[in-house]
Amino acid sequence: MTIDIQRMQDMAHEIVRLQGELDREIESRRRALGVEITGRIVGFEHGVLDAQRQLKVSVLRFVARSDLVSIVIAPVIYSLIVPLVIVDIWVSAYQAICFRAYGIARVRRGDYIMFDRAHLGYLNRIEAMNCAFCSYANGLIGFVREVSSRTEQYWCPIKHALRVSDPLHRYYEFLEYGDADGYRSRLAEFRDRLREGEVADRVA
DSSP, X not given: OHXXXXXXXXXXXXXXXXXXXXXXXXXXXXHHTTEEEETTEEEEOTTHHHHHHTTOOOHHHHHHHSOHHHHHHHHHHHTTHHHHHHHHHHHHHHIXXXXXXXXXXXXXXXXXXXXXXXXXXXXXXXXXXXXXXXXXXXXXXXXXXXXXXXXXXXXXXXXXXXXXXXXXXXXXXXXXXXXXXXXXXXXXXXXXXXXXXXXXXXXX
């Protein structure tokens, strides 16, 4: 049993290592395209932005090219902003109250919700608005997933018997389904990992 657990932990660490390697490859590709990132400030090398603007499609031309279905259902898509904002406010309040009470390190929204696509010169106003909407929606979902994942680790760090599609990284270190002794003896350990500072160290 110990060997199997160690092997799974090694595999999980290898996944994290490969993710870091993939991030470095993506960063290399960005540099090749003239993208410059300083901290959280995004910019472009001289002349790149002008070249992008030459590929911008005007709003009128963009609308004229759009099919009728896309135009008609646009209000339905954007109506999602209402429940999304409600979830955002509710989850932010939840972690502000509950995470503080239990000593769990709070999740930073800024690590998930970002609007850097606004710097792209080839997007017109409608495309930029679409990108902002998607950035908010998907970033918010990532933020909520991380909040719920830390909650799960605190209360129930147990793998499911059935296969989970695309679990977050910490799930792989959860206790095996049916490991009653492990749950009773190691629950405090899983909770300690969520303390302020511990989460940052493990992510880094």
